[in-house]
Amino acid sequence: MLDLLRPFGLAIRRWPVYAGLAALGLGAFEWAGLRGYRLLGDDNESTEAERGGPGNSLTGRAHGGHGVFYHK
């Protein structure tokens, strides 16, 4: 097993910066995947940030965008 890993150890020693960046990239990929975050950006066109709680949303007051002027 160690013999199998030895070439990769040598490769990491030869390319430490790339190996570090790759580890960061893999970490970012896993984090984004778990959160459902699309790295290229998504199709959401709404500029609103989360505001208020359920009580606020039930008032039905319009505060920007289609998404908030009607709540069931």
Next chain:
Amino acid sequence: MSAPALTPAPVAWVTCPQCATQLPSHDPAHSRYFGCPKCRTFFRANPLAPASGAQRLDGFKKALVPGPSLPLGLVVELGGYRCRLTSYQVRSEKNDRLAEWREYQLRPAEPLAGDDPADFPLQLAEYQGHWLLIRKAWQMPDRQEPRAVQDGSWEDETGRNYRLWHRYKPLIRDAVGEFDWNVLEDESLLITEYTSPPYLLAAEQAGNNKPAWYLAQHLEPEQVAQAFAMPLSDLPAQQDVGAAQPNPTQHWPELARLTGLIALLLTVAQLLLLGLKPTVNGSEEFVLTEPDAGATSRMLVSKPFEMREAGALAVTLEAPDLTNHWAEITASLVNEQTGRGYEFTRSLEFYEGVEDSERWTEGNRSAEAVLSAVPAGRYHFNLYPSLDKGTGAVALALRLEENTSLWSNYWLVLAALGLLPLWTWWRHRSFEQSRWANSDFNPYASNE
């Protein structure tokens, strides 16, 4: 490497049989052949018995430009030895007289009793500003082995792979200084070279005799300039890529191995995500109708649904009956607990017809959108359709994929992590292509 010593007085002299010039001999015990720097005569003489006279063997027409770039007679530390630069030759190939290179013979600085050290003869060769330090080889291919050198390559016992680089018969164009062998006899040799940067292995074979093997190691011009304590600018400028010049991306194989591992880990991570966050599908159908005259667009509201955990939500809108009209739909996802909204607009349009007896279609009846990192909670969609005049009533399907697989993340990270390996591979290949362009055994020749 220490600074070179001043040239000490030679221990013997020989006289050129052509122009009577006195030539120094620093190693009279071994030197028997001499090249006159004044008249270019190559002759045989014994510096220990000057009375025996000198025998002219050949004469070179003229001194070749640029001439020796290293001063003869200088004592330097090179290749682990304290040695003296005793002679200089210009060589070319019988089949290619344009390519000229220079070879400098190095002898032990002080004459030694008995045989030379095992590495000797030691030589420096320079071609197009690329330097090689040549010594006797300790390892050599066994030509009786069927695998060895038959396929143009040879692997030594350390795993270093030598590839067939060149095969030629040398032509001596000039020779100056003292020699312990008749360099003119080298013209009968067949020389075969194998490269494995920074090394080059050369076999010199006379007829069917057992070849003599030499191992050359690439030297940077800076190393040569430092050894001879001379400015770098006095050495020939480098052109192209040397036969044994190390590739600046010589660690490409390690990077390729690392890239393979990273691609594997990334794929495993993606498969892990697919297992950890399985996709949940849902769908609902609506009927879109044109608003009555003067009325505004009618809003449609979907059934509420629960996002059990944060994730990406893929939404597909499809109007399967839409033909020769368009529909624009603004979809608004509303979190019923926080009021947070997400919104996107998609146009569906589909046209078809027949022109010149050929059926054509244009547009698409479906469109997709992805909402990223939608928090867990209860949601519904508000849909605001706008229809083309005359569309009538069309069905609209709303399909949802919770925790949709983000393959774009996979390809993006793979592409980003592949940039450096790709660039390195390209540099590595370009360098090797330039190197092998000078070889008759160019493995890239068929690809160019």
